[in-house]
Structure formats: structure tokens, C-alpha cells
Amino acid sequence: MSKTVNGNFRQSMKWLHTWAGLTVAVVLYFMFITGSAGYFNNEITYWMQPEIPLINNEIDQREMIAIAEKRLAKVAPNASEWWIDFPIGREYALSIWWKDVSNQAEDGNIVEEWNDELLNLNTGEPVTVRKTGGGDTLYYMHYALHYIPSVLAYWITSLFAMFMLIGLISGIVIHKQIFKDFFTFRKGKQQHSWRDMHNVLSVLPLPFHIMITYSGLLLFMFTTMPSVLTATYGAGEDNQARFNDVVFVQDAEHKDAAGIAAKNISFSRILADVEQRWGENQIAYIGIENRGDINAHIELGLHGYDGLDDKPSLTYNAVNGELQHVSQGGRTPSAAKKFYDLMIMLHEGKFSGSILRWLYFISGLMGAGMIATGMILWATKRRERADKKGYASKGLILVERLNVGSIVGLLIAIAVYFWVNRLLPANFSERESWEINGLFICWSIMFAYPYFLANKRTINQLWGDQLTIAAILYGLLPALNFLTTDNHLGNTLFSGSWVLAGFDLTMLVFSLCFAYGAYLIFHKKGNAVAATHTIKENNSSNSRVKSADVNVVVVKTAELAK
Amino acid sequence: MMMLFALFFMFVGLIVFSLSMKRNFKQCYPQIKRPSLRLLFIFRLIGYLSLSISIYLCVLMQGLGLGLVIWFGAVTIASLLQVIFLTYRPQWTISSSLITLLCIAWLTGINV
The missing domain is CATH 1.20.1070 (Rhopdopsin 7-helix transmembrane proteins)
Known part of the structure; x- marks a missing residue:
């Protein structure tokens, strides 16, 4: 029966x-x-x-900072923010970013404008690169x-991911002998060979398949299951923002500009401290916010990962050069958030x-x-x-x-x-x-x-x-x-x-x-x-x-x- | 170096584990018509043990999260190789697995 x-x-x-x-x-x-x-x-x-110049490994970060700062001082003397990305890890060019606030719109409001350039490490001059969609x-x-529209696409891809999960689970159910057939591949037997190949390609990376499908579904859960959120926090943008504040905590409290002008130190001043604590040539990016203000601060991120987690980012006072804050990647102790983060890290594999x-x-x-x-x-x-x-x-x-x-x-x-x-x-x-x-x-x-x-x-x-x-x-x-x-x-x-x-x-x-x-x-x-x-x-x-x-x-x- | 040990136990584990399956055993040793069940059971035991050791080494070296990710990724590719060897060169499975391991060791250098 x-x-x-x-x-x-x-x-x-x-x-x-x-x-x-x-x-x-x-x-x-x-x-x-x-x-x-x-x-x-x-x-x-x-x-x-x-057009991106080949990386020259002999140039160390101190020199790069000097090159980038020189260029920034020339093109963006009045910018409120400066950022430098280093060619380290999976970044392949020295790039600078800045936020221009010098232009005023007709109604008198300040227009914020982000600009960026890639720099040639040998000459310090900007490089014009072709526009491309690239791998992104x-x-x-x-x-x-x-x-x-992307929201429609999120719905579609989530739906398909759901089907994928159904396919995986039903596949496991109908596969009678997962372990016995683990290494089985019979060649030259028409549909048997295809079935074997289908099984091999499904079963061997099964942990990957399940992880990637499940975490893919989670990635869009705020799009596909908004009512869960609404039930607890209420509808509307304000409540949504309240939820974001609770869950996605920014643990580095950055002060706003005070409006009082002050002289800021250069990036190279804090390097000694960074190198002493975390070693040489370990910086992924460095930037300064509220330039020229008494509340200015320098933020820098370290290259690499600790296991699956990001390395911390550091915040320095840009007036006296003191270390203000060491972030731990904005993580909260909530178990649900931790699980969500883990799934997304596994899906994206950025630590690899x-x-x-x-x-x-x-x-x-x-x-x-x-x-x-x-x-x-x-x-x-x-x-x-x-x-x-x-x-x-x-x-x-x-x-x-x-x-x-x-x-x-x-x-x-x-x-x-x-x-x-x-x-x-x-x-x-x-x-x-x-x-x-x-x-x-x-x-x-x-x-x-x-x-x-x-x-x-x-x-x-x-x-x-x-x-x-x-x-x-x-x-x-x-x-x-x-x-x-x-x-x-x-x-x-x-x-x-x-x-x-x-x-x-x-x-x-x-x-x-x-x-x-x-x-x-x-x-x-x-x-x-x-x-x-x-x-x-x-x-x-x-x-x-x-x-x-x-x-x-x-x-x-x-x-x-x- | 530890990573190499982990890979070694992984390859050995997969070989022995595949030998514990009747079909794969006959692929490798067609001259032995009826492998005894006890032999297959021992193979399976050693296979699991060996794979467990390689997980343990990975986790020991890379931490729980990263270690497991690396282990699952590596075991996927290693078992895919194993399937290919078993299908196309069954008699050479053991030697080709070990040669692959040596190639990895050579490619990645001592700094693994």
C-alpha cells in the first residue's frame, strides 16, 4: 500500500x-x-x-596617494568629498571620485555632482576609457x-528561482539512488547517458545549487514579500525607513558638516598609523568627507576579507588625525539579519x-x-x-x-x-x-x-x-x-x-x-x-x-x- | 601545505568512496567479479572517514564559514574529475587522481 x-x-x-x-x-x-x-x-x-593601463606592481600606495591627491587638488579643489580606489585585489585601476558642490542651479540650490577619473600610475594624468557595460x-x-523595469524583472527572476527550487527538490525526490549513482556516468547510451549527465551535474554541486537558489530568493524578499514587513512596521515610506534604520544599521556615526572652516590634514598623515596597525599596502579605498570643515573625517577600507566577512573600515578625524572609529561592517546581533547576511555573502562570493x-x-x-x-x-x-x-x-x-x-x-x-x-x-x-x-x-x-x-x-x-x-x-x-x-x-x-x-x-x-x-x-x-x-x-x-x-x-x- | 593534505584526503576519500559502490568497483577492477560486501563496507567507512578529515582540515585552516565553502567547491570539482576518470579511463582512476593532485601541488606551489 x-x-x-x-x-x-x-x-x-x-x-x-x-x-x-x-x-x-x-x-x-x-x-x-x-x-x-x-x-x-x-x-x-x-x-x-x-585603455586602462597595465598595473605596475612596483608603485606602492604611498606614491599612489600622492599622485591621486595631486590630481584631486587640481581638478576638484572645492569638492566636499574626495575618494580614491586603489588597484588592489579585484580592482584594476587607480580611480578618483569627488563630489562637486560648486555649481548652483537657477533656483539657488546647490547641485551635487559626482565625477570620476582613472589615473595613469606612471604619469599621474587621467586616462580616457571607452564606455562599456562590461562584466557588470x-x-x-x-x-x-x-x-x-527592474522591479518587474525582480518579480520574474524570483518566480523563476522559485521554480528552480521546486525543480531541485522534486529532482531530489525522484532521484532514487543519489549516493549509489553518485559517480555513475554511462557513455554512449542515448537518453541514459543524458540522464546520467543531468544527474552528475545536479548532484555533485547540489549544495551550491540549493544555496544559490535559496539565497537568490532571499535577496529579493523585500520586493516579493513586502507584506511581511508591513505587518510589523506598517505601510508607507516612513515606516519602511524605520525598518531600514533598525536592520541596516550604519555603525560608523559620521558627523555632518558644522559649517566652521578648518584646515584638514592630507591622507599621507594617517598612513603611518594605518600601516602600524594593519600593515603596508593594505588599503582598498580612502576618502574624506566634509572637506575643509571642522567635522571633516577620513574613511578608509582595508583590502581583503576575514573569513567570509569584510575587513573593517576605519574613520579618522581629518583635523587632528586621530582614529575615531573602527567599524565591523554594520552588523547587528540579530540572528535573522546574520543569517540573511550569510546567505547573501555566500551568493555573491565576494570573499573568494x-x-x-x-x-x-x-x-x-x-x-x-x-x-x-x-x-x-x-x-x-x-x-x-x-x-x-x-x-x-x-x-x-x-x-x-x-x-x-x-x-x-x-x-x-x-x-x-x-x-x-x-x-x-x-x-x-x-x-x-x-x-x-x-x-x-x-x-x-x-x-x-x-x-x-x-x-x-x-x-x-x-x-x-x-x-x-x-x-x-x-x-x-x-x-x-x-x-x-x-x-x-x-x-x-x-x-x-x-x-x-x-x-x-x-x-x-x-x-x-x-x-x-x-x-x-x-x-x-x-x-x-x-x-x-x-x-x-x-x-x-x-x-x-x-x-x-x-x-x-x-x-x-x-x-x-x- | 595543510591545504594539500586536505586535498589529499579529499581525493583519497572520493576514490575509496567510489570503490565502495559495486558498479564503480567493477569499472576499476573488472577481473574481480564479486567484491565481498565486507570489503565494500570497509571502503565506505574509509571513504567517509577520509572526507571527514579533509573537511576538518579545511575548517581548521580557513574557519568554519570559508572552510566549508572551499570544501564544497573543491569536492564538487574533484568528484566531477572522478566521474570523468571512471568513465573514460576506469583502470587509471587511482593513478590519474593522484597525478591530478600532484599537478595541483605543483601549480599552486608550496604556499598553499
Whole structure:
């Protein structure tokens, strides 16, 4: 009795897993791919702004402060705030920011205006960099999508994350032997191989998948579940602000300007104290607020992390140079807040060094691979059945074609994003929006591609075509970089700029994986037959020459490559 | 250096753990038709023990939070490698795992 109930339950979970998964797969795949790229947002931006001078490691922070202060004194003598970001950790340029309050609007109110510049470390002069969406746009898209209002996008992505969680939990329920099949991968067995691969990509990074989905949902809980807040604190902006005050405490109490002019010390005066307490060259950013006022203070943040937590930020009195405050990252003792913070830290992985960052990235790609293999498994299973019956439903043909465009198509589109960055003139006015338009135009073309060529190419060949395109686009990126910038492999490898060199090399590795996949599709024996069949004829049983072995490797390479 | 020990126990743990599964055992040792259940049980025990030691070392070195994050990330990739070895080069699983470990040691230098 209990066994049947259990069986029914598993059956219904299977149904839920299959259909809930299929409906949301494309968007989830997009979120996983762009989110994984987002772990390298600064690095991608660095590559996309080749005007940023290569880092010179021999210059220490004392000199940088001198360079930056000199420049700030020249361009922003009257600014009320000065900030300097150092090229340390994942920052790749010396940049300065300031708040200008000298301009007055027509009604007499002071207009606050933020400005920023990147400085060349060797000359101390500002560098003009091309405008780009960079890696941040890729990162931003994984939760805010694009072309639609962000609040709507938060709702959509949260809904999809909810589906993802349902998919994960129902997946665990229907997976009968998680531990017994932990290492199981049977190659060359059509849908069994796809199922094994789907299982491997789901089960091995399962802690990551659950963490990332659950914390992703939490990130937008204030958007998606506002009534919980309203029930306790009441509606309206004032009550919302009261909640924010309670929960998101700023533990550094910064005084407002008193209106009394005073002479401020320079940044270098406090360096001795900082270095004595926290060591040399440990500053991530430094800034001064209320410049020229008696209540002016200097704030600086230390580079790096203590475990998962930020290093403290320090506040100095800018008149006498005394240490006023050492913050602990604005944390409150509340357990709920701590848990929320922990989840968000885990999701963003900001504490990761380079190796852990790669682990995050690969886990993210495995998540994308899990979704991709799920989509392919759905189609492969039904294709086998259809071939036996000699008839394929419209739905199956639709999904088969969509799979090509969504899985490989997105990867091609991201390559195009990088290509557009290099090919548009550096001073082109709407660069940022056209880079991203390029991505989506390309992705649309890749979606349409299987439909245009439906009569000429089999699904298998369409996979091969798009993998070939991907291989070419990724493979030629380093060459394009060589032709259009000075930051090419020839320079970056020898100057030890591992981030830029790493970008180019990674693109080459991706390209090789795609090329290998395409090679297997086109040249593995048995596939020659496929060339003579079209998708329409594909309904007959023997034209389905999609050898599982080929697919297995193709998708694996594709996933690894992403 | 400690990190290398943690990785060593992780790889050993995964190898032994996979050997405790009948299917994977036969992949590695096709000549042994019927591995005794007691042997598999001992393998499983050593596997769990070894993985526990590697978690413990990670946490000891990096603190509870970061240590667990690193361990889960590393074990994911290590077991993915293990799956690939078992599928494509089953007889070499043990040696290829250990070679991988040596490569990591060489790549990351002594400063791990």
C-alpha cells in the first residue's frame, strides 16, 4: 500500500520536475550563464576597457596617494568629498571620485555632482576609457534582465528561482539512488547517458545549487514579500525607513558638516598609523568627507576579507588625525539579519580569492549544464519514442529547435557582446546600449536560425553549425584583441598581467571545447547519413543519427566551456 | 601545505568512496567479479572517514564559514574529475587522481 502511494508521489513529482523544468529552462539557463560570468565582472570589465593601463606592481600606495591627491587638488579643489580606489585585489585601476558642490542651479540650490577619473600610475594624468557595460552588465542581467523595469524583472527572476527550487527538490525526490549513482556516468547510451549527465551535474554541486537558489530568493524578499514587513512596521515610506534604520544599521556615526572652516590634514598623515596597525599596502579605498570643515573625517577600507566577512573600515578625524572609529561592517546581533547576511555573502562570493572564484564559476556553469542537459534529455527521450512511432509532435520539434538556439545561441551572443565592444569606435556615443543590443540581436538570430534552415539541416547539423560559429567567435577573440588593442597576449603574458591574459586564454579554451564538439558531430562515423536528411524527414526512424556518444561529449564540452 | 593534505584526503576519500559502490568497483577492477560486501563496507567507512578529515582540515585552516565553502567547491570539482576518470579511463582512476593532485601541488606551489 505504502509503496503505491510512494510510487504515485514519485510519479507526480516526476511530472512536476519535467514540466516545471521545461517551462522555465531557457530563462534559468540565461540566469546561470550570466550569473556565472558575473563572478568575474571586474575582470571582464577590465578586458573590455583596454585603455586602462597595465598595473605596475612596483608603485606602492604611498606614491599612489600622492599622485591621486595631486590630481584631486587640481581638478576638484572645492569638492566636499574626495575618494580614491586603489588597484588592489579585484580592482584594476587607480580611480578618483569627488563630489562637486560648486555649481548652483537657477533656483539657488546647490547641485551635487559626482565625477570620476582613472589615473595613469606612471604619469599621474587621467586616462580616457571607452564606455562599456562590461562584466557588470552581464552580472546585472542575471537578476534584472534587460529592457524591462527592474522591479518587474525582480518579480520574474524570483518566480523563476522559485521554480528552480521546486525543480531541485522534486529532482531530489525522484532521484532514487543519489549516493549509489553518485559517480555513475554511462557513455554512449542515448537518453541514459543524458540522464546520467543531468544527474552528475545536479548532484555533485547540489549544495551550491540549493544555496544559490535559496539565497537568490532571499535577496529579493523585500520586493516579493513586502507584506511581511508591513505587518510589523506598517505601510508607507516612513515606516519602511524605520525598518531600514533598525536592520541596516550604519555603525560608523559620521558627523555632518558644522559649517566652521578648518584646515584638514592630507591622507599621507594617517598612513603611518594605518600601516602600524594593519600593515603596508593594505588599503582598498580612502576618502574624506566634509572637506575643509571642522567635522571633516577620513574613511578608509582595508583590502581583503576575514573569513567570509569584510575587513573593517576605519574613520579618522581629518583635523587632528586621530582614529575615531573602527567599524565591523554594520552588523547587528540579530540572528535573522546574520543569517540573511550569510546567505547573501555566500551568493555573491565576494570573499573568494582567485581559486575559490573559479570554483564558484565552474559550479555555476555546472548549474547551467544541469539545465541544458535537462532540456536535451526532455527532447532526446521524446525523440526516441517519436522515432519508434514514426511521428514527431510539433511540440517536440519546437523544443528541439529552441534547444539549439537557447543553449549554444546564448554563448555565441556573449561572444558577440565582446566582439561589439572591440569593433565599435571607442568614442561612439551609445556604445553601452549597442553592446547589449548586439548580444540580444545575435541571440534572436540564433533562435531563428533553426527555423530558416529547417529544410536543409538536421537538428544534429544545426547543433554542429552553432558550435562551429561559437568556436570561431571565441577562438578569434584573442586575435581581434591583438588587432585592436595593445593588451594582447603578446604583451599581457610577458608583463605578468594574468587577468587580461587569463581572459584571452579562457576564450581559447572555450573555443577548443566548442570546436571539439562540432568536430564530433560532423566527423564521427554514422553522422554522414544525417547530412542527407532534413528535419521533416527526420520523423522516420533511421534518420535520427544522433549518436549518444557524440552528444554526451558535445554537451559536456559545451558546459565545461561556458 | 595543510591545504594539500586536505586535498589529499579529499581525493583519497572520493576514490575509496567510489570503490565502495559495486558498479564503480567493477569499472576499476573488472577481473574481480564479486567484491565481498565486507570489503565494500570497509571502503565506505574509509571513504567517509577520509572526507571527514579533509573537511576538518579545511575548517581548521580557513574557519568554519570559508572552510566549508572551499570544501564544497573543491569536492564538487574533484568528484566531477572522478566521474570523468571512471568513465573514460576506469583502470587509471587511482593513478590519474593522484597525478591530478600532484599537478595541483605543483601549480599552486608550496604556499598553499
